[in-house]
Amino acid sequence: MSGEATDTPRPGAAGVFADTTAAPVVTRSPSAEAASTGMAPDPFALLADWLPANDDPARPLMTLSTVASSGYPDARTVLLSEFGPEGLYFHTDSRSRKVLDVTATPRAALTMVWPGRQLVVQGDVSRASAEEQTAAYGRRSRYLQMLAWLNTDDFAALPLEERLATWAAFGEQHPDGSLEAPGTWAGFVVSPVRITFWEGRPDTAGIRTEFTRASGAGDSWGCGVIAG
Numbered sequence: 001m002s003g004e005a006t007d008t009p010r011p012g013a014a015g016v017f018a019d020t021t022a023a024p025v026v027t028r029s030p031s032a033e034a035a036s037t038g039m040a041p042d043p044f045a046l047l048a049d050w051l052p053a054n055d056d057p058a059r060p061l062m063t064l065s066t067v068a069s070s071g072y073p074d075a076r077t078v079l080l081s082e083f084g085p086e087g088l089y090f091h092t093d094s095r096s097r098k099v100l101d102v103t104a105t106p107r108a109a110l111t112m113v114w115p116g117r118q119l120v121v122q123g124d125v126s127r128a129s130a131e132e133q134t135a136a137y138g139r140r141s142r143y144l145q146m147l148a149w150l151n152t153d154d155f156a157a158l159p160l161e162e163r164l165a166t167w168a169a170f171g172e173q174h175p176d177g178s179l180e181a182p183g184t185w186a187g188f189v190v191s192p193v194r195i196t197f198w199e200g201r202p203d204t205a206g207i208r209t210e211f212t213r214a215s216g217a218g219d220s221w222g223c224g225v226i227a228g
């Protein structure tokens, strides 16, 4: 955790991913804004309120849900690497199951949760540019940069002592700052078609504000407030 005390902590993680959290300063409520103005607020401006800045080293966690070839949904935790007008980025190993999934079915959902808040993004998945991938790797912690090289099934199959020795040797051979992204490093962007902000309340029912991208209408979004 970042250690900062705030009213609304961002999703957190422990252990080796301890550098992956952030605490939000949420300044706007989508439902209140929609109700008071009668106009749909810009969902990306709201996202910017709910998510840490891209240069914040404490990255939030997301549940990335994909459609597996079995037809069952699959899900796992990933870091939100960054976000922009084109969508929300995650990075992974190109040999992973999630990449198989999004290659076959380039659609995904992202879920992020805070006490009293939930954000769900449904969208189309496409590959990030080479520049974005390189920059994202450069922003990863030393541990995660090494992990991107060593996180293979062969490595996973080693006895613990060999895993420790291999990790340490790799670290010695590749001093901090010398690593470049392996060829298997892959970035993806989830371009939202639906964004749902959920705000709970202790004194009455929670409320969801849902933005739906109008098909074929560029950046036009519909907005509705629905039951939680």
Ligand SMILES: Cc1cc2nc3c(=O)[nH]c(=O)nc-3n(C[C@H](O)[C@H](O)[C@H](O)COP(=O)(O)O)c2cc1C
Pocket (backbone or CB within 6 Å): 013, 014, 017, 061, 074, 075, 076, 077, 078, 079, 080, 090, 091, 092, 093, 096, 097, 098, 099
């Ligand atoms: C807190 C946390 C953060 C994680 N962040 C990432 C990430 O950013 N990218 C990634 O590929 N895997 C990440 N993982 C590992 C994934 O959850 C998952 O186990 C792995 O990517 C393999 O998933 P797949 O077999 O479904 O492709 C993270 C795991 C945890 C617990």
